[in-house]
Amino acid sequence: MIPARRITAPFALTLALLSLGGCQQAAQDETKAATTGAPESKPGLSVAEGKFLLPAVSGNPGAAYFLIDNESNGTVSIASIAIAGIGKTEIHQTMGGSMKPIDRIDVEPKITLKFERGGLHVMAFEVNGSLKAGETTEMTITFADGDKLSAPLKIEAIGVAMDHGDGH
Numbered sequence: 825m826i827p828a829r830r831i832t833a834p835f836a837l838t839l840a841l842l843s844l845g846g847c848q849q850a851a852q853d854e855t856k857a858a859t860t861g862a863p864e865s866k867p868g869l870s871v872a873e874g875k876f877l878l879p880a881v882s883g884n885p886g887a888a889y890f891l892i893d894n895e896s897n898g899t900v901s902i903a904s905i906a907i908a909g910i911g912k913t914e915i916h917q918t919m920g921g922s923m924k925p926i927d928r929i930d931v932e933p934k935i936t937l938k939f940e941r942g943g944l945h946v947m948a949f950e951v952n953g954s955l956k957a958g959e960t961t962e963m964t965i966t967f968a969d970g971d972k973l974s975a976p977l978k979i980e981a982i983g984v985a986m987d988h989g990d991g992h
């Protein structure tokens with residue numbers, strides 16, 4: 825990519841700076857190159873305790889909660905989240921009693937990020953009437969690099985989730 829011939833000093837300096845900033849991206853690319861599995865799994869990434877909370881009142885938004893674990897060596901960025909049976913989703917952060925939409929979430933290496941009540945959550949608009957408590961729906965996370973990761977969400981009615989809210 826870079827001609828092996830002469831590189832003037834200022835140009836070399838720029839390259840050095842770029843490569844520092846590019847470390848993270850390079851690590852992600854390596855991970856991606858190693859991917860040979862199903863398109864909807866991402867090496868090192870896993871989702872647990874996926875839950876979808878039906879709205880208490882039909883027509884209101886529901887919410888999804890889960891844990892995402894990044895065992896890879898790079899930061900991954902969540903660009904969007906789709907849920908089967910849901911028309912539209914937004915990633916929200918609850919702060920001081922109000923919620924604000926977030927465009928992109930970075931999950932740093934070796935951490936588990938929680939989507940939970942009162943914190944980060946997926947707001948689900950246009951909830952399809954076919955989603956029933958006790959059943960399961962599927963969530964698909966799309967990362968900024970285009971990779972996807974699917975995981976089941978256990979569907980719960982809001983009352984049930986509240987009863988069990990502190991127990992899990």
Ligand SMILES: [Cu+2]
Nearest residue numbers: 916923945947
């Ligand atoms: Cu919200």
